Amino acid sequence: MMKYLEAFINTIVGTLDWTWRSITFDVVWYNNYFWGLILISLIVWILEIVFPWRKNQSVFRKDFWLDIFYMFFNFFIFAIVISGFYKVLELFFLDIFGMDAKSLALIDMKKFPMWSQLLIFFIILDFVQWFTHVLLHRFNALWRFHKVHHSVKEMGFAAHLRYHWMENILYKPLKVLGVMLLGGFEPEQAYVVHFAAITIGHLNHANIKLSYGPLKYVFNNPVMHLYHHAYALPKDRFYGVNFGISLSLWDYIFKTNYIPEDNGTIELGYEGDSKMPNSFFKQLFYGFKKED
Numbered sequence: 682m683m684k685y686l687e688a689f690i691n692t693i694v695g696t697l698d699w700t701w702r703s704i705t706f707d708v709v710w711y712n713n714y715f716w717g718l719i720l721i722s723l724i725v726w727i728l729e730i731v732f733p734w735r736k737n738q739s740v741f742r743k744d745f746w747l748d749i750f751y752m753f754f755n756f757f758i759f760a761i762v763i764s765g766f767y768k769v770l771e772l773f774f775l776d777i778f779g780m781d782a783k784s785l786a787l788i789d790m791k792k793f794p795m796w797s798q799l800l801i802f803f804i805i806l807d808f809v810q811w812f813t814h815v816l817l818h819r820f821n822a823l824w825r826f827h828k829v830h831h832s833v834k835e836m837g838f839a840a841h842l843r844y845h846w847m848e849n850i851l852y853k854p855l856k857v858l859g860v861m862l863l864g865g866f867e868p869e870q871a872y873v874v875h876f877a878a879i880t881i882g883h884l885n886h887a888n889i890k891l892s893y894g895p896l897k898y899v900f901n902n903p904v905m906h907l908y909h910h911a912y913a914l915p916k917d918r919f920y921g922v923n924f925g926i927s928l929s930l931w932d933y934i935f936k937t938n939y940i941p942e943d944n945g946t947i948e949l950g951y952e953g954d955s956k957m958p959n960s961f962f963k964q965l966f967y968g969f970k971k972e973d
């Protein structure tokens with residue numbers, strides 16, 4: 682018991698310390714997600730301001746500050762609080778099943794050159810997230826939490842990280858499984874993958890008309906993701922379209938892609954979105970009741 686309690690406290694203190702050292706520039710730059718996130722946000726925001734797709738949309742669009750707050754909450758505050766629980770769960774799981782992080786390894790990643798480790802890591806992680814995202818739309822008990830992300834009525838980069846804290850938890854099992862299949866460790870330079878994912882995710886939500894030419898069949902993009910947020914879905918795709926996270930590839934493979942041509946001024950949201958509470962605090966507790 683003491684072992685678990687100790688691990689719980691140590692992990693929370695460690696994550697808190699890591700976050701503080703990031704804020705005060707005391708960690709190496711490529712692991713500094715705090716300032717990295719701010720820098721990527723500023724760059725994408727400037728791009729939105731200089732090259733807006735929906736020209737009438739205000740620079741400080743509806744819920745801009747709510748979304749900025751979500752960004753820091755989901756990335757840092759929530760991460761600190763939950764880190765101890767995850768650590769205890771991991772220890773418990775390993776004790777019970779007598780496994781270690783490498784027991785499920787399908788391949789020995791360390792044999793591959795670094796660039797291919799990163800590529801495999803990126804593709805596997807993106808696929809399991811695509812699949813989780815489909816489940817969030819498919820099952821009502823999960824969709825209730827995912828509605829927070831879909832309550833965005835005006836789209837801009839910061840909407841990327843407006844999502845219910847439960848999503849962090851719902852995405853976790855398959856992500857952990859993905860990492861375990863790859864030998865239970867993240868490649869040394871995994872920060873490249875994480876920063877790429879943040880940048881693509883920010884761009885997906887940005888008010889910019891960008892689809893990367895023929896690369897649109899590989900990478901998710903602002904045009905494709907806007908239709909993921911469309912209020913009116915095609916009749917035969919009632920639970921959603923364009924589930925891609927960083928890659929659009931999965932949507933083309935599984936035929937969940939849908940990109941009508943228009944000027945990007947479609948209505949966003951979902952049926953009944955006016956019932957979503959406006960305040961962050963109320964949204965924290967949203968989704969747990971059947972009627973939500």
Ligand SMILES: [Zn+2]
Pocket residue numbers: 814818827830831909
């Ligand atoms: Zn969604």
Ligand SMILES: [Zn+2]
Pocket residue numbers: 830840841886906909910
């Ligand atoms: Zn989105």
